Amino acid sequence: MSHQSGIRASAELIHTFNECKNGSVRLLKVVIKHEQLIGEITYPSRQTWAEDARQYLNSSLVANKPCYVLFRLDTSCTVGFEWLLFSFVPDNAPVRERMLYASTKATLKQEFGPGCIRHDFHITKPDDMQFATMERLLQEKSSQNVVSSANMENLDDPEVNHHQSSVAYAAYDKAVSRGVRFPIDRDALDALGRLRDDCINYVQLSVDILNEAVKLEEAGQVPCDQVKMHIPTNRPRYHFYALRRDAANASPIVLVIFFYTLPSEGSSIKERMLYSTCKGPFLETVEDVVGIRIQRKVEVDSKETIDEKFFLDLFAPSSAKDSAKFLKPKGPIRQRGQRRLNNLTPT
Numbered sequence: 024m025s026h027q028s029g030i031r032a033s034a035e036l037i038h039t040f041n042e043c044k045n046g047s048v049r050l051l052k053v054v055i056k057h058e059q060l061i062g063e064i065t066y067p068s069r070q071t072w073a074e075d076a077r078q079y080l081n082s083s084l085v086a087n088k089p090c091y092v093l094f095r096l097d098t099s100c101t102v103g104f105e106w107l108l109f110s111f112v113p114d115n116a117p118v119r120e121r122m123l124y125a126s127t128k129a130t131l132k133q134e135f136g137p138g139c140i141r142h143d144f145h146i147t148k149p150d151d152m153q154f155a156t157m158e159r160l161l162q163e164k165s166s167q168n169v170v171s172s173a174n175m176e177n178l179d180d181p182e183v184n185h186h187q188s189s190v191a192y193a194a195y196d197k198a199v200s201r202g203v204r205f206p207i208d209r210d211a212l213d214a215l216g217r218l219r220d221d222c223i224n225y226v227q228l229s230v231d232i233l234n235e236a237v238k239l240e241e242a243g244q245v246p247c248d249q250v251k252m253h254i255p256t257n258r259p260r261y262h263f264y265a266l267r268r269d270a271a272n273a274s275p276i277v278l279v280i281f282f283y284t285l286p287s288e289g290s291s292i293k294e295r296m297l298y299s300t301c302k303g304p305f306l307e308t309v310e311d312v313v314g315i316r317i318q319r320k321v322e323v324d325s326k327e328t329i330d331e332k333f334f335l336d337l338f339a340p341s342s343a344k345d346s347a348k349f350l351k352p353k354g355p356i357r358q359r360g361q362r363r364l365n366n367l368t369p370t
Contacts, residue, residue, distance in 0.1 A: 030127045032060040032134045039065065040135050043095065044103050049075045052083050053091040053131065055123055060131060063090070072097045077154045084149045089116050089124045091131055092152070093140075102136060107161075108143035109152065118212050121312050126206045204304035205230065207237045214242035215313045218263055221277065227253060228261040230298055237261070237305060248331040257289025259298040261305070263315070266334050280337055281306065282321040282329070 032040070039062045042048055049072070052064040066079045076094065083092055092109040099105060108131075112124050132140055144160055146152060207215075207228075214226045225245040231238045240260065241253060247266060254260065266278045283302060285295050309315050319337045323329060 030058055036060055036062045049095050050079045051093040080152045084111055084152050086149055087113050089120050102138040105141040106139050108140050110145045114147050118216055118313055205235050205237050205301055211237055211239040214239050218265055219315045224265040226263040230301055247334045251329040254284055256286055259285050259290055259295055278318050280319040281317045282323055285324050
């Protein structure tokens with residue numbers, strides 16, 4: 024499946040990619056412009072990679088303007104010189120740009136040649152684009168990837184092999200659990216941004232299976248006792264609701280609730296599984312990129328459960344737990360014969 028923005032390299036950039044392979048280019052800066060990947064700056068190779076890095080790296084960035092930076096090392100692999108890829112996306116960049124650069128990076132790597140890129144790094148500040156920082160990142164990567172030949176030989180040992188397999192499967196399960204990441208369209212991003220800024224309190228989103236994207240269905244100001252009227256009965260949906268305490272409260276806060284509805288009828292198994300698989304990566308993007316802090320995450324199977332009590336219970340679950348402590352316990356049931364152990368209260 025393709026989960027990218029659809030932005031591709033321009034013909035000029037493809038030509039520059041070919042020039043990069045002959046060793047004459049040390050650094051290439053790429054930006055997204057007019058729905059294309061464009062080469063903006065090219066620096067030649069003059070000295071060693073370290074000396075060129077000290078001269079070129081920091082000067083290639085402009086504050087608050089996202090870009091990609093490809094930097095060539097002096098080492099080689101089976102397909103040519105090795106490169107580093109830096110994705111510079113400042114935290115204060117517009118949400119659309121952050122999403123665009125995040126969803127285009129895989130395409131850039133593919134068109135440049137993924138086998139050539141030794142490591143890729145995500146940075147948010149121009150100060151991170153210094154030689155000292157780059158050197159430290161490379162050292163960290165090297166320490167993570169070092170596998171001694173002794174360890175490789177130990178794979179013949181059944182006990183060691185079993186341990187290594189367990190570690191490998193654990194890493195695989197962790198990777199699989201991340202699910203499928205679909206891009207979020209611009210209208211949906213705008214709506215989530217307005218909810219984050221407290222302009223609206225409700226956003227409903229759908230997963231477009233055909234176009235492989237998360238799209239906006241509805242956004243606005245909806246009272247909590249009317250939300251259920253907006254939920255379709257035959258299609259899954261993602262929902263965000265910002266619940267505010269009464270303005271007279273001494274501590275007025277907004278609780279952002281995410282819930283997704285999975286109706287028992289009207290939707291296919293594939294559609295329901297896709298919503299479930301996309302949920303984790305989608306929420307990561309909403310929290311990390313859009314900047315919404317989600318305090319509650321709930322799955323419901325019927326719109327009938329979405330009422331005012333549903334939201335109020337989520338708003339203060341700790342209060343509900345505290346109230347439960349004051350419930351009078353039931354007295355012991357009198358019965359003949361020896362008392363059963365499972366009726367005893369543990370001490």
